[in-house]
Each structure stands twice: as C-alpha cells, then as structure tokens.
Amino acid sequence: MAISMMEAYTIELLKTHPYTFKQVKHYIENDELYLLTETFNIDTDSLKILLNENAEEMEQAFEGNYEVKFVTINGLKNLLRMRFQISDDQYELLPEGNGLQSLQVDLITEQQIRRMLSSNWKVERDGELITLFV
Template structure:
C-alpha cells in the first residue's frame, strides 16, 4: 500500500501508544475516532477514508507493509526514529544533505526500510554500513 508521509506518521504514532489494528478498526466501525483526536493531532477523516477504501491493505500497512509515496530527508529521519528507534546519533548526514550514511542495521530492518522508501531513494550497503540517498 502506498501512503503519504503523514499517514505513515499516524500509523507509527498509534502503534507506539499502543493501538492495535483491531482497536483502530473498532473505533472506525463504531464512529469513535474522536477518541484519538482528543489525544493526538491526527486527520481521522483521512484515516477513515484509507480504511474504507481497503481495510485489508490498511491492516497490512499497520503491520509495517507500506511504501511512502514521497519521502523527504526529514521525513526519513522521523520514520527511522518512529518505526525503527534509530536516533540521529546512529548515522551521519551526507555532505550534500541528500541522504544518510554510516547506518548500521540488521538485514531485516534494511529490507523493511527498502520496502518503505519511495522509488527516488537509493540504498547501498558497504560491508556493515548502509547509505540512503536521493
């Protein structure tokens, strides 16, 4: 499922507070999404539309199987922090400012990152270190 950066942020925010897909589904089906906006600044209308369009894909996205349509460098940094608990001190910015380097992660996380990034991003591995750039 291809989603916006904001949709990815919303999914990752809800997963860490911790909401399961079933709980979100229940809130949507019972028209109780207002319970989320009482706690978080999220667009519940957009979230409901995604669910209504394809609940199965939304469930897959909640499980981490999504691709972000357009990823910015700051968006990437935020998603790495939110989804993989990768902090700023675990990589270096490329001198050109168009990516990250010296990221040391396991192969499973690498595959998840590769699957999440939009097609304009390149991922290169040099031994133990990963570089992500546009």
C-alpha cells in the same frame, strides 16, 4: 500499499500508543475517532479513507508493510526514529544533504527500510553500514 508521509506518521504514532489495527478499525466503524484525537493531534479523515478504500491493505500498513509515496530527508529521519528507534546520532547526513550514511542496521531492518522508501530512494550496503540517498 503506498501511503502519504502523514499517514505513515499517524500509523506509527498509533502503534506506539499501542493501538492495534482492530482497535483503530473499531473506532472508525463506530465513529469513535474522538477517542484517538483526545490523545493525539492526528488526521482522522485519512484513516477513514484508508479503511474504506481497502481494509486489508490498511491492516498490512499497520504491520509495517507500506511504501511512503514521497519521502523527504526530515520525513525519513522521523520515520527511522518512530518505526525503528534509530536516533540522529546513529547516522550522518550526506554532505550534499540528499541522504544519510553510516547507518548500521541488520539485514531485516534494511529490507523493511527498502520497502518503506519510495522508488526514487536508493539504499546501498557497504559492509555493516548502509547509505540512504535520493
């Protein structure tokens, strides 16, 4: 499922609370999204649209199976922090400013990052380190 950066942020934020897909679905279906917005400043309209378009795909997105349609460098840094607990001191910015290098992750995390990034991003492994760039 391809989602926007903001939708990915919202899903990752809700998962850390921790809300499950079933809880969020319940809030949407019962028009109780105010329970989420009391705690977080999120766009509940996008959650409604995602659920109404395809509930199964939204559930998959909550499980981490999504691709972000357009990923900026700052968006990538935020998603790495939110989803994988990867902080700024665990990689270096490429000199050109178009990516990150020297990031040490296991193969499972690398595959999850690859699936998350839009098709214009490249991921290269060199030994134990990966580089992410446009």
